[in-house]
Amino acid sequence: MLNQNSKLNPKLFDADVEQAPIRKGFGEGLLAAGEADERVVGLCADLTDSTQMHLFKNKFPKRFVEMGVAEQNLAAVASGMAAMGKIPFITSYAMFSPGRNWEQIRTTICYNDRPVKIAGSHAGVSVGPDGGTHQAIEDIAIMRVIPRMVVLSPCDSIEAKKATIAAAKTKTPVYIRLAREKTPIITTEETPFEIGKAQVLSTSENPMVTIIATGALVHKALVAAKQLENEGVRTEVINLSTIKPLDTETILQSVRKTHKVVTVEEHQVAGGMGSAVAELLAEKEPSRVAFVGVRDQFGQSGKPEELLEHYGMGVSHIIAAVKKIV
């Protein structure tokens, strides 16, 4: 049932599937983007290694600026560099950028129409032991609401690399959401990626429910779909790696078959990817929607898997959400 055109990792469902942190793909992508275009510069707020910007910094020390713990300055300095023709990438933990510097991002980057690329690492509760202060679960909401901002949420390390390279080539501000923990590799180098295009990763004949997932939870959505198929519940799984602009065509094409949608994201249900989908469907194709995500709570310390289960974002929760509306 996997979509052949997506050329997914054949070991996707194996117990020993290769794993890598999504942020790692960002670091590799930034290095590649920097090699391809000398206008690319990197700015980091004292988290160079853990946001994986060190690869770029080591190769291009003169195009790297260490900002110290100053996220407001991080965003606005990047805007100034973009005004001079640079393509700045800025990194920190998502909780601090875009969490702390939202107004600078809105005014100096988006209102000014400067092509700054914001990479927010350590998004989601799967950050784990650091606890709720460091688990960004509101970032999609605060980024997608700003005019001109493109919002990317890659599903694995390979897609993150492609998203980063693509972001460097766009003329708009971009937010790239990254996760800390290792997660299964779903895609391959051959899997198509284009900003603004959603990918149907798996589909059953005459699907009954559309599952739209983003980020690290896409793998769980695929695992859930496989189990549901064995139980006779037919689904179609879409990887929504571009949350804004929304690929309305791919979503509506699927929903016109199912009229039932489950959205899956490691984010507050309020304002997140599911909300973006619901906004579309309410206007264009009213449908039954169930949301898998955090429900108006903060995170806490724990193991990533334990937290995903606690906050209702495990495979079992996706299955339950599908069964509730099927």
Added chain:
Amino acid sequence: MEHLDDQTVKKLEQQANAIRRSIIEMLVAAGSGHTAGPLGMADIFTALYFHSLRHNPKDPLWEDRDRLVLSNGHICPVLYATMAHAGYFPVEKLKTLRSFGSPLQGHPHREWLPGIETSSGPLGSGLSQAVGMALADRIDRGGASGRYVYALLSDGELDCGNTWEAAMLAGKEKLHNLIGIIDRNNIQIDGFTEDIMPLEPLRAKWEAWNWHVLEVNGHDFEEIVGAINEAKSIFEKPTIILAHTIPGKGVPAFEKKFEWHGKPPTKEEGEMALQELSKNA
């Protein structure tokens, strides 16, 4: 210090006076906007646009131009009036300030008016953007190309932590192609700066972040131009110029009163102000 001959000073004074009159006229026409800051900064804007700044009103995007970042966007009437008098757009357009569809937005928007480097209004982030420009200039041209980045700041916005983040970075990076000018007029919306949030010792603060600090009378052209020239001769540090100005300068009834920070003159007050200014024309 560069000596400006009497004739040059006289011309600059007359230009600043014409700009002040335009500021009054546009604020009366708009019915809202800020009065004290624009009048207080008219001499510095005149010194920049009519003497020190490398720019071309007929080619606003000229790559070799200096970059002027106005951080406290609310004083944009003085920016607009100066740009119009310098030839960026017709002076008649000034009366469209703050009206629907006008390129003269209530706070400056760079996409609406060629020649504006950054859209601004929310305070505290202009210096950061100027630092970014100076950093990029250094990457591309070694920072010694003769292309300077000017950051114009208010004293009130020094309350913002963002300003100090930028100050620290510029000091660390020794951005000598960056020249900051602070409108030290001692007022902000709620009152006098030293009552609202004391900034003194202000000179020591900038020195502590490794800036070269100069202080000038912000209404003395020779001092303003001299300080800018000195800033260009410093190669180890960014320079900040603390420009002591009188808010509302030129109209005695408006001078040194924080109440005039954020309101426009009425029609009658405007006529009185124009009369005052015509005495110096």
